[in-house]
Amino acid sequence: MPKTSARLLALLSLLQTRRDWSGTALADRLDISLRTVRRDVDRLRELGYPIAAVKGPDGGYRLSAGTELPPLLFDDDQAVALTVALQISATTLGGGLAEAAERALNTIRQVLPSRLRHRITALDVTAVERPTTRPAEPVDADMLLTISAAVRAHESLRFDYGTDSAAPPRRTEPHHVITRHGRWYLIAWDLDRDDWRTFRVDRMSLRTPNGPRFAPRTLPGGDITAYVTGVFRGSGDASGSWPCQGTVLLDLPAATVARYTRDGLVEQITPDRCRLTLGSWSWPSLAAAIARYDADIDVEGPHELTAAFAHLARRLTTTAARAPTPTPPPPTD
Known part of the structure; x- marks a missing residue:
């Protein structure tokens, strides 16, 4: 039987994983008796954990909400997810919340086990966000940790990209991991194309081992946020x-x-109004792209866009005038 302290931690970890546990299920999972389960629950209550008893044939237990926040336990995946969330919050929130997120992040890093601390220390994420309701694309935590470790160590990465199994692997020098619009991206120098590229992490399949170390390059403009914003506003080319x-x-x-906006910047003005910044290859095509939202439009600039709307209106009016008048159906008895 494990020592009392280890047993209490194991019991607390189980109680955090689901709402209700029967006494028998806890005893079986911990390989202890029902009597020991009851004693350990009482010890956790003395430590401040609000554990409620649930009526039933063999009794049950539930970890409830309390008046104070007791110590919590996290598994490795939860620790990675919490670290990522706090890192994003520390760089995107304002005022006291950002400071609180940074303090919480430091607290978690100090108590992480050594096997996880070194990996999470390498996890450096830049958030370049905009309002979205799109569900986040699933990305494996180990994938993020492995890519981030390569970024930190300046080690080349090889990976298959997309669904074309016949394509040769991409050879890159990884520089930044970012999250934007519910997706994860790797910013890297593509060795075969001799240029910067942006890769979706959920489309990557890493090959091992990593390649040789490299000397970091300087991003165009020197700032990751400005660089990423330019890439996504534009044609996708850095x-x-x-x-x-x-x-x-x-x-x-x-x-x-x-x-419904893939490459653009959306800012909320009021609950029912927003500002949209968008790009295209010509002014008329930009006006047409904005018109598809089927809403009243006020142009902030530039004047070329206003002229493009007038040009598009004339073109559509001419097209409608050329259309043949539909023949009415014959009368029916």
Whole structure:
């Protein structure tokens, strides 16, 4: 039988995993008697854990909400998820919340077991977010840790990308891991294309071992946030952005617009109005892309976008005038 302290921690860990536990199930999982389960539950209560008794044939237990926050236990995956969430919060929230997130992150790092501390220390995530209701793409925690470790160690990565199994593996120098719009991305120098590329992590299948170490390169512009914003506003190529970019106000909620906006910036103005910055290869095509949202539009700039809306309106009016008049159906008896 494990020592009392280890047994209490194991019992607490089980109680945190689901709402209700029967006494028999806890005894079986811990390989102890029902009497020992009852004694250990009483010890946890003395330590401040609000454990309620549940009526039943062999009794049951539930870890309830209390008036104070007692110490908590996390498994490895939970620790990784919490570290990522706090790191994002510390860099995106404002004021006291960002400071509190940073303190919580430091607290967690200090108590992590050594097998996990070194891996999580390498986890450095930049959040470049916008309003979205899209569910997050699933990404394995070990994948994020492995990529982040390669970024920190300046080790080349090889991976298969996408669904084409016949394509050769991509050879890259990884530089940053970012999260944006519910997705995870790797910013890396593509050795075969001799240029910067952005890869979705959920489409990557890593190959081992990692490649040789490399000397870090400098991103265009030198700032990861500015670089990423330029990539996603533009054509997807790190060398520049769309030649035509404009900003409008739409009479739609930001969440609605963000749901149908892949490459653009959506900012909430009021609950029913938002600001949209979008790019395209020409001004008329940009006006047409904005018109598809089917809402009242106010152009903030530039004037080329306003002229493009007028040009598009004339073109559509001419097209409608050329359309043949539909023949009415014959009368029916």
